[in-house]
Amino acid sequence: MATMQDVSRRAGVAVSTVSRVLNGTAKISQATKDAVFKAVEELNYRPNVLAQSLSRQQTNTIGLVIPRGAAVSQYLSQLIEKCQETADQSGKFLLISQAFNQPDGAVQSIRALVDRRCDAVLYYHNSFFDQSNINEDILSDLIDEFQVPLVVMNRQLPKHPNHSVWLDNVKNASLPVEYLIKQGHQRIAYIAAPLNQKTSQERLQGYQQVLAEYGLEVDPLLIRQAVRSYQGGYQACRELIQSNTDFTALCCFNDQMAIGALKALHEAGLSVPEDVSLFGLDNEEILDFFEPGISSVSQPVHEFVAHSMRLLLAHLNNSPLTDSRQNTFSGELVLRGSVRSLNNKG
């Protein structure tokens, strides 16, 4: 590939002049400009971004680390999309990298991006393998270690309030439960994701808290646990039904599990919402296309990402964090055909 030196020779000027012309970083006579552009054209010259970055000591790049294999959900797609959009607006190139779903997988990926001198790194934390609190400490250490700004999405880091943005899982999971109770439901079942995952713990907590608030018993028989997938929801719901425990409503960790649960309910001859009211969480578009439509909780992905990016850019520009907004976001109920009220029942 042609280098700047090739261009300079062809145009009969110094490389520094070529650089200035291309970057518009000084007043240059029209004649020289023309000569340079002509040479650039003829040689089909394109600057080597690596060399530029090394020299400028910045890459104009934001790194985004996402969990591997999780791109399946509409939620994460939207999130990536919004990151891209924001990066574009700030004139930053977004580099996306997938991390292994393990504590050190994420660290490795973040490091790789830092080693490539991304100006800043955004890390979406997935709680798939979020055993204990190991990650929290690791992440906090990374933030301390790096000169490069790092913002963690989807994980609360008490030591670094300005480096983490998260969704209020407790709140989000509590919304459907509270709604159902107000509609007269008392026996509300819950299907959790594996409880070694923090997100799963928090959502279950939301469920339990509301029950307690309203003085309802938390019946362990109504709580099931399964892997995060359609199939997991299906299995858990089957077990729930086979256990012969009465329930008039079912809330699930997320939409995927609710979709699986719906199938199990139908197979067992239970109709939704007549026999069981059903809730997912995430509000994926597809919920409208089930019979009945599955109710859910929307996640404020756009605001969530926009705020994360604002934080990141503020760090990057050393500008004050004027945005006084909290770093936590919660969603809203989205009702579809899958729920009914028991109040008129007497």
Added chain:
Amino acid sequence: MATMQDVSRRAGVAVSTVSRVLNGTAKISQATKDAVFKAVEELNYRPNVLAQSLSRQQTNTIGLVIPRGAAVSQYLSQLIEKCQETADQSGKFLLISQAFNQPDGAVQSIRALVDRRCDAVLYYHNSFFDQSNINEDILSDLIDEFQVPLVVMNRQLPKHPNHSVWLDNVKNASLPVEYLIKQGHQRIAYIAAPLNQKTSQERLQGYQQVLAEYGLEVDPLLIRQAVRSYQGGYQACRELIQSNTDFTALCCFNDQMAIGALKALHEAGLSVPEDVSLFGLDNEEILDFFEPGISSVSQPVHEFVAHSMRLLLAHLNNSPLTDSRQNTFSGELVLRGSVRSLNNKG
């Protein structure tokens, strides 16, 4: 951040020695090694990959360009996943970048990755905005222009057979139609994606070809067109039903549209498969969770990607393209509850 020079000073050796120790690229006395590693440790030194790449004239990186906003589908997630896996295996770092869904959006993204000196670039072509054949020519020109190997997935490039890998859309779309005909169906409707998209044209062609082969009339009233989405499939199917045209089976451009169509059929009081047999295409996992399960055609994503990567690496290593396999892949029928035979009907 600490540089190699900092390390060399601290260890009391030359930078070249530090480099050699770190890269294991020469015999070095244990004493010096120890000193270097100690300094590295103390300074928390990490090599600047930018500088390494510039110096080595290679980045050990593969760029992957994917369409923006299309990460929603399980199909594309799997594809990305598989790219990542293959890149990992070859010891390459995979850099993912999203392109605008426009001809020049893709070109820009590819160029950006080349400018960053990716060793090779993989481009997944999305036919969303694939008007006319403009892209084919643009892509072929790019391949000619670049020194960097570029492999295009999901687009046939006649001028560059060794730079393109694609799915046989005609074949894939024909499979359900042929199956249905053998089951006695004669009035088979089809919902297409916008026909300015090449993929959509090809799949429609598959549908038409089979009908012709079996001497069945291609009734234009049975063919509908809509945007690629759940909602699009839903709308198109509603129109189809309202048009009062008889049909006993319906094939859709993809799974999403079939899911939308299923809803429209149910709303109209038509049952699947009793009144209408239904087919999607892509075979997403979720199809199992509808009632009935929606039949589809699986796409051989893994083989498709594996082959693309093999091509790419062969270009990269200047090794002969020993893999004599065709650069085109087709899928297989996956039957679920949504289809029935009319043959025993008499």
Added chain:
DNA sequence: CTGAAAGCGCTTACAG
């Protein structure tokens, strides 16, 4: 086994 030097392809004070 190790060092000094040149080079990768740019940018940017420093002069003029």
Added chain:
DNA sequence: CTGAAAGCGCTTACAG
């Protein structure tokens, strides 16, 4: 307005 030179942080012949 433009050039020569130093520097970004590495690697790699070339010597010894």
